[in-house]
Amino acid sequence: MLRIENLKKFFGKNVILNKVNLKVNPSEIKVIMGLNGSGKSTFLKIIAGLIQPDEGQIFINDKDITKLDPEDRNIGYVPQHPALFPHLTVKENIYYSLKNKRGSKKLADQLVKMLDLEPYLEKKTDILSGGYKSRVSLARALVSQPEVILLDEPLSDLDLAIKEKLLEKFKEVLKFLNIPVIYVTHDPVEAQIIGDTFSVLIKGKIKEINSIEEAHQLMRKDL
Ligand SMILES: Nc1ncnc2c1ncn2[C@@H]1O[C@H](COP(=O)(O)OP(=O)(O)O)[C@@H](O)[C@H]1O
Numbered sequence: 001m002l003r004i005e006n007l008k009k010f011f012g013k014n015v016i017l018n019k020v021n022l023k024v025n026p027s028e029i030k031v032i033m034g035l036n037g038s039g040k041s042t043f044l045k046i047i048a049g050l051i052q053p054d055e056g057q058i059f060i061n062d063k064d065i066t067k068l069d070p071e072d073r074n075i076g077y078v079p080q081h082p083a084l085f086p087h088l089t090v091k092e093n094i095y096y097s098l099k100n101k102r103g104s105k106k107l108a109d110q111l112v113k114m115l116d117l118e119p120y121l122e123k124k125t126d127i128l129s130g131g132y133k134s135r136v137s138l139a140r141a142l143v144s145q146p147e148v149i150l151l152d153e154p155l156s157d158l159d160l161a162i163k164e165k166l167l168e169k170f171k172e173v174l175k176f177l178n179i180p181v182i183y184v185t186h187d188p189v190e191a192q193i194i195g196d197t198f199s200v201l202i203k204g205k206i207k208e209i210n211s212i213e214e215a216h217q218l219m220r221k222d223l
């Protein structure tokens, strides 16, 4: 389980996260919505270890990881605009972390199959469509067998038709891993398809909600 307690983060005088608490269970896909600039990406970067919080703790299965370096956290992270290595092939991009003795070849092979990437393995990533780049980014974040996965608007650059098809695939893959998932999006359609549970980041707080409509109401109030 992923557990976040009393997380606080200032940028200068602005409080971006104000004592945020959150729990995500294994195989739960927790969607976090929120207006632009509400702090969603900052929140994920803190969990991934790329930004230090001012206060608070992060636990994975009751182990405090707050002070660990990103590479020691065992967290998969797909940033908002993931950069693949353009000079490497799809295969090299995905199997890269196996070279560093982390992850499992068997899992990598399974991910390639589930994401229909087999025909593209020898292609350079810069010739891929946006949708296929997203598939590679997801596979790459998962081959190291992370204990938690964080996705920051991974499909926001795609057309709606492609997005709907890909969301089902992403959901299948994420469920297969059976780990806690945080999925950040500002798109209600996306949230509805992929999410098990929903929350909104608003005025530095994360509020659990029961429906997408509730998210809209809260965000409208905040405008
Ligand atoms: N490194 C930084 N230094 C100062 N302010 C930042 C930094 N990163 C983000 N911010 C500010 O913090 C707020 C939250 O940003 P961000 O987490 O990117 O929001 P979101 O992902 O929800 O759009 C914004 O007002 C942004 O300008």
Ligand SMILES: [Mg+2]
Binding pocket: 040, 041, 042, 080, 152
């Ligand atoms: Mg963001």
